[in-house]
Amino acid sequence: MIDVKVADWVGTVQVPDFAALTRYDAAFAWELRDTVVALADDSEVKVIVLRADGGDFAPDVPDASPPADRSATWRRVFAGAKGLYQSLAFCKKVVVTEVDGACRGAGSALVLCSDLTVAAETSSFGSPFMTTPEANFVLAALTMRLNRAKAWAVTGDVLDAVRAEEVGLVNQVVPGTALRAEVDALAARVTAMPLDGVTMSKMLLQAVLDAHGVGRDFDLATHYAARRRRAEETEAGPR
Amino acid sequence: MRVKRWGTPDSLAVANQQVLYDVDGAGVAYITLNRPEKHNALSVPMRERITELVAAADADDDVRVVVFRGNGKSFCSGNEINEEWGQRRPHERRRTLDVGYRYGADMAWGRLGFSQAISRSDKVTIAQLHGYCAAAAYFMIACKCDLVVAARDSRIGALEARFLGPAGAAASVHINRILGMKAARRTGFTAKPMSGTEAYDLGLVYRCVPAEELAPTTRRIAGEIAARPAGALDFLVARLRAAEGLMDTSVPAITGLLVSHFLQPAPEELDFWRTARQVGVGGALDADKARKGAADPRAGKEPGS
Known part of the structure; x- marks a missing residue:
């Protein structure tokens, strides 16, 4: 299900789509996490590209809900310091997300955790904060600015690609036919950086993100998930 | 022992009429500033009333969204600065830091204050801006709300910075x-105001519309948010409030208070207060425009003197 290729300093992770994360597929998430960590540890890799080849980066999952219990698996795979999202946000290599089509739920959480994002003109971005309590709001506020992130969360607005670029959620919007080539070109530019320079910069960035509260927001994922479960109990399925 | 209610007898008596409150059938509460003859400048009792109304909205399960708006030409020109509310005792030339600290910590800047009542509300908060949204209205209401809807020709910003100093606008975490x-x-x-359009481009404003569309647009947005399932909205607001706490967006700008305090004897502020007392705040602002720049205390002195 997860196809990995390493060439010319770029580790490319290719899947049909990332909606399995919104469905809380722990096996998929852990395999993806292991793949990211392994690529980060690979001295022949400077850039990690997350790519979906099924048309949509992460289609909507209408009945998505976090696990009903506070399982050790959920903590380890999704919410913990060694889980998927923190492995990406604090990755020691540059992470690029390549977004085509719909990007919803956990897909947007991946975009927030990545360093660079290139999007197709037809792509669109939904807020991850209802479906994915592990999604990091501080990253959204730092990326888009505070009020835009708040509006994205409470209105349920879906941002088209142009607006996503305007607010800073994506770096570049390109025609869908050029998406893969543009991502490859961007990754190639990053590979021109010295390996230690990339790694040291990402280590420094970790301290900067933590100073702004990113790590503390991740630490509260259990609290957020509990609040969300309570919301579900208040009414059948908060959407 | 009862806590003193600050304010003049007049401002205390009319606060309920100067801040109106109503809840529509769609779960939206409206807090309407109603002092149009003063561009809705906030007296101390008005701020206290807003704090109490937000608490009432927070406690009301039927309220999902709180909208702040103003009657008249402007949303709000900021705090009423031409008001004796007990900040200075008769024998003192200027207010003491002790009283100034209460003003700052309890009403303006601090964790227990007026702006915190808005920024930590359990409900989604929306500011509906037209005309002037200046000074305290800018950084204590508009910048503390979750969403801002503005008329394109609004004038939004820290207009007070020219005589009270720029600390609040430049150094507040949430504004940055x-x-x-x-x-x-x-x-x-610079104390230069933003238009609604510019505030949209910079990220403060969520929707920017012609003035005639402002009220219906705000009502529609508030209604759409209020229509979301209550549990979901409660979760999202709690989620945002926790993250904002982590980001220290409510750090008390005590430095701003101190800067304001120590600026009191500065020539610009003394001139401003004197003029405001004589001809009103509008006249003082007009006089300020005619001033070419801040006075340099070294002007006219020989080097080394």
Whole structure:
């Protein structure tokens, strides 16, 4: 299900789509996490590209809900310091997300955790904060600015690609036919950086993100998930 | 022992009429500033009333969204600065830091204050801006709300910075997070207001519309948010409030208070207060425009003197 290729300093992770994360597929998430960590540890890799080849980066999952219990698996795979999202946000290599089509739920959480994002003109971005309590709001506020992130969360607005670029959620919007080539070109530019320079910069960035509260927001994922479960109990399925 | 209620007898008596409250059938509460003859300038009792109304809205399960708006030409020109509310005792030339600290910590800047009542509300908060949204209305209401809907020709910003100093606008964490650091410093260090359009481009404003569309647009947005399932909305607001706490967006800008305090004897502020007392705040602002720049205390002195 997860196809990995390493060439010319770029580790490319290719899947049909990332909606399995919104469905809380722990096996998929852990395999993806292991793949990211392994690529980060690979001295022949400077850039990690997350790519979906099924048309949509992460289609909507209408009945998505976090696990009903506070399982050790959920903590380890999704919410913990060694889980998927923190492995990406604090990755020691540059992470690029390549977004085509719909990007919803956990897909947007991946975009927030990545360093660079290139999007197709037809792509669109939904807020991850209802479906994915592990999604990091501080990253959204730092990326888009505070009020835009708040509006994205409470209105349920879906941002088209142009607006996503305007607010800073994506770096570049390109025609869908050029998406893969543009991502490859961007990754190639990053590979021109010295390996230690990339790694040291990402280590420094970790301290900067933590100073702004990113790590503390991740630490509260259990609290957020509990609040969300309570919301579900208040009414059948908060959407 | 009862806590003193600050304010003049007049301002205390009319506060309930100067801040109106109503809840529509769609779960939206409206807090309407109603002092149009003063561009809705906030007296101390008005701020206290807003704090109490937000608490009432927070406790009301039927309320999902709180909208702040103003009657008349402007949303709000900021705090009423031409008001004796007990901040200075008769024998004192200026207010003491002790009283000034109460003003800052309890009403303006601090964790227990007026702006915290808005920024920590359990409900989604929306500011509906038209005309002037200046000074305290800018950084204590608009910048503390979750969403801002503005008329295109609004004038939004720290207009008070020219005589009270730019600390609040330039150094407040939440404004830097909303506008970005360069824009936050520009609003503080120049006191130049933003139009609604510019505030949209910078990220403060969620929707920017012609003035005639402002009220219906705000009502529609508030209604759409209020229509979301209550549990979901409660979760999202709690989620945002926790993250904002982590980001220290409610750090008390005590430095701003101190800067304001120590500026009191500065020539610009003394001139401003004197003029405001004689001809009103509007006249003092007009007089301020005619001033070419801040006085340099070294002017006219020989080097080394």
